[in-house]
Amino acid sequence: MKRVLVLLLLISMSAALFAGGTSEKGEEIRVLLANHPYGELLKNAIPEFEAETGIKVNVESLQESQLTQKLTTEFATNSSTVDVFMTRPLQEGLLFIKNGWYKSLDSYDFSDYPSNSVDVGTADGKTYIVPLVTEWQVMYYRKDLFAAAGIAVPKTLAELEAAAAKLHSADVAAFGSRGKGAAAVTQISSYIYNFGGNYLENNVAVFDSPEALEGIRYYGRMLAKYGPQGVASMSWENLMPVFQAGKLAMWTDASVFYGQVVDPAKSQVSAENVGVAQLPAGPKGDSPFIVVSWGMGMSSKTKNPDAAQKFLEWATSKELAIQGMLSNITMARNSAWRDATVQARMNPGLIATQAHAAANGYPYDRPFMSAVGQARDLIGEVIIESINTAGESAKLPALAAEKVKAVNDLLKADGEYGGK
Amino acid sequence: MIKSGFFERNLRFLFPLPALLFVLLLMVFPVGYTLAVSFTDWALTSGRPMKFVGFESYIRILREPRFIAALGRTFSFTFSAIIVEAVLGTILALILNREYKAKGAVKLILLLPLVSTPVAIGIVWNLFYDPTIGFLNYVLSLMGLPQSGWVSAASTVIPSLVLVDVWQWTPMIALIVLAGLAGISSEPYESSRVDGANAVQTFFYITLPMLMPTILTAVILRAIDALKTFDIIYAMTGGGPGYASETINIMAFKYSFEYFSLGLASAILVFLFFIVLLFSIGVLVVRKKFEV
Secondary structure (H helix, E strand, O other), rough: OOHHHHHHHHHHHHHHOOOOOOOOOOOEEEEEOOOOOHHHHHHHHHHHHHHHHOOOOEEEEOOHHHHHHHHHHHHHHHOOOOOOEEOOOOHHHHHHHHHHOOOOOOOOOOOOOHHHHHHEEOOEEEEEEEEEEEEEEEEEEEEEHHHHHOOOOOOOHHHHHHHHHHHHOOOOOOEEEOHHHHHHHHHHHHHHHHOOOOEEOOOOEEOOHHHHHHHHHHHHHHHHHOOOOOHOOOHHHHHHHHHHHHOOOEEEEEEEHHHHHHOOOOOOOOHEEEEEOOOOEEEEEEEOEEEEEEEEHHHOOOOOHHHHHHHHHOOHHHHHHHHHHHHHOOOOOHHHHHHHHHHOOOOOHHHHHHHHHHOOOOOOOOOOOOOHHHHHHEEEEEEEEHHOOOOOOOOOHHHHHHHHHHHHHHEEEEEOOOOO | OOOHHHHHHOOOHHHHHHHHHHHHHHHHHHHHHHHHHHEEEOOOHHOOOEEEEOOOHHHHOOHHHHHHHHHHHHHHHHHHHHHHHHHHHHHHHHHHHHOOHHHHHHHHOOOOOOOHHHHHHHHHHHHHHOOOHHHHHHHHHHOOOOOOOHHHHOOOHHHHHHHHHHHHHHHHHHHHHHHHHHOOOHHHHHHHHHOOOOOOHHHHHHHHHHHHHHHHHHHHHHHHHOOOOOOHHHHHOOOOOOOOOHHHHHHHHHHHOOOOOOOHHHHHOOOOOHHHHHHHHHHHHHHOOOOO
16 A cells, blocks of 8 residues: 555656647647837737637747847757747847758748848848848937927037037936947947948958047047936837837937837827937948848747747748838838838838938948847947047057957957958 | 556656756757857858867857957946845845834835836836936936936946946835845844843844844845846846946847857857856855855
8 A cells, every 4th residue: 555655646747757748739839029119019919920820929029138048058959849930030040040040931931121121131041030120220309309409410529519518407318329349239329320430341250440439439429428318328118108209309229219218108208209310420430320220030940940930930021011111210122112102101210211221221221240249249348448538549440459359359269251 | 555556656757747847948958059050150140051060169259359348247246236225225125124113015015126028128227227318317407406317428337237236126125025024033132132232242142143044045045046137137228338238148138139150159159058047056156155
């Protein structure tokens, strides 16, 4: 009797080890989405997809950096059950392609996408990422404050500085943009381009050039003199509430935030007082970044390639792209921009700045390399030094040169240095 | 009685077996694996398989000024938090250690910061600390005092984080010390009163020495935890501005999940492991002395 009891006890204790091991094989996929307006849109539309196809979709939504971490950990440990996921081509594309974590999308029709947006996710003739959302840098500004001060929307960076000097007051900061080291790297990029500099040229770091340094100094000076308090630790999630609270006159950041900026539930500034303008031109250029901020990829380890493919086609379809556009999400598909309803309903400022950026912009907003995470921190140190000294720092060239060397070392360690 | 059957004979091994497996699988394995990875150059960004490189990761980390700075920061954060918490917690316990109405309710309120989610605490404190729209700067401006950058300025970020840690963990020390106070017998107090000791003497010569083992226990527990603090710092500053609040744990996190340099990250973590281990042993030795 006692023996039976002990046996039963052991069995019942070990039963938990096998829980979840068995389940019937229906068509079921696991999808990882970002906490991004388009991710939300997809999440709400997924029941329709399930009803239509009978495929069960298990969705998880994660904040962008957590999404990268989760995907990387699962893929690197070979334990992934993810089938389809949202992905940031410029942040993790190279890393994922290099490690063979994306499945190549040989049968996908890419004809409706701008070719440079597809190129970002292409390596050795194979494409791995469907572009979803594009964003470019714009300047959000307060029309009412501009009218009250009697000034026009600045067209050049010199005019921007003059306008900031006029608009700045103890109560309302004139100019905001990301100052938090690594997060600022993407937003300062257009300033560096407009001063004639760049992060990488032919896969060699060059952000210590006189042109790039001039851009970094300008950015630091503007933020230190006219930025909100504590700007050196602010990213978009800190700047947006300040703008929404009416305490910021101009804010340069990605176009994707327009919908939230004018959301009456979140903003104390009414939509008619918010303008969207293109980033002012610099002395040596007029090339705001225009990038594929989000794409969609399929895991190379997927066990349900057919169901995953179906989901991918649906999630990146033209119909959903139009829905996205109507909720102020700037999609990558060309046809979504040409749609008549979209053109009638979209903010004209967004349409105009998109056209300008598509014609003149630069398709990268950060150094395009596998070790981009570390490179962004290194460049961030230079940005913070510039902000802390209002662009005056005498040691900025030496610091930038030191970081250029460090970024080049990263490129070399990953076998990406030089050439194209 | 003659024991019969496999199970009866081996019960003493069988019953602890699940617990043993649990410890091996979930505690020993990760530490061992981290140690193993720390001797490789595993970096996902290179796309190459990992290679054994001996102590290279350790040497690279020790040569990194950022690591030395993070090490110093870890200790300054821990010690300033612990000292303030131990002093405040003991004072709080002494104040609360008397009979009054609503004692239960006060203890419950003290427990609240302890059971709050760190990320939620981080978000709320960040709202307080916001330099432009935050509550604390508003209060400072009402009182006519200069405003502070709080967590957004390099010079004030560590004290600001210490303040949050103190807010959250002082009650824990107070509760432990309160339990210790309840265990002190009344006899030494009675005889000291007979000998004519005043309140200050009673405190320094009776209460404090008898409480010391309890306080030290609380301090050890807190210190081990504080050395490894991650959640609050990550939620509030992510190690910023710049690297101004980057502790060893935050640095290791960045090296693994943002830089994907797993070899270097493991080396950093092995350092932290030994620091915490040495620290714990050291405090245990000190505590032994008090118990004699």
